[in-house]
Amino acid sequence: QGQLVESGGGLVQAVGSLSLSCTASGRTFSRYASGWFRQAPGKEGEFVAAINRSGGSTYYASSVKGRFTISRDNAKNTVYLQMNSLKPEDTAAYYCAADYADGPMTTRSSYRYWGQGTQVTVSS
Numbered sequence: 001q002g003q004l005v006e007s008g009g010g011l012v013q014a015v016g017s018l019s020l021s022c023t024a025s026g027r028t029f030s031r032y033a034s035g036w037f038r039q040a041p042g043k044e045g046e047f048v049a050a051i052n053r054s055g056g057s058t059y060y061a062s063s064v065k066g067r068f069t070i071s072r073d074n075a076k077n078t079v080y081l082q083m084n085s086l087k088p089e090d091t092a093a094y095y096c097a098a099d100y101a102d103g104p105m106t107t108r109s110s111y112r113y114w115g116q117g118t119q120v121t122v123s124s
Contacts, residue, residue: 004098004114007118012120013123015086016086017084018086019083022098023077034079035047036096039093046063047061055071088124090122096115097113097115
C-alpha cells in the first residue's frame, strides 16, 4: 500500500525549463528505486529516466540525455525530474514510478507503483 503523487507539470515555451516532483507515502522510500516515463497522444509510453534507491546511479533515454536530470531526496520521500532546454517533442503526460529494488530500472514492467501523471506541454 502506498501512493505516488506528482506535481510540476504545465505549459512552457521551447528551450524553457520545468521541474517535476513525485512524493511517496506509505513506504520506506529509501528502499525503492524510481523512474520517470512519458506518453504522448497516439504514441506508446517510453522510458525517460531512472535512479537507484540511494541516488548514486542514474540512467537516461538518449532523447533526453544532457537535458534532463533525475534526482532524489530520501529524507523528503521525493524524486525529481529537472527538465531543461525543452522541445515541443517533449510534450507528453509524465508518470513517476517506484518499486522495491536497488535499480536503476528502465522498463515499465519493473515497477508496481505509479503516480497519476502530470501533463507537460512545450510550445514553439
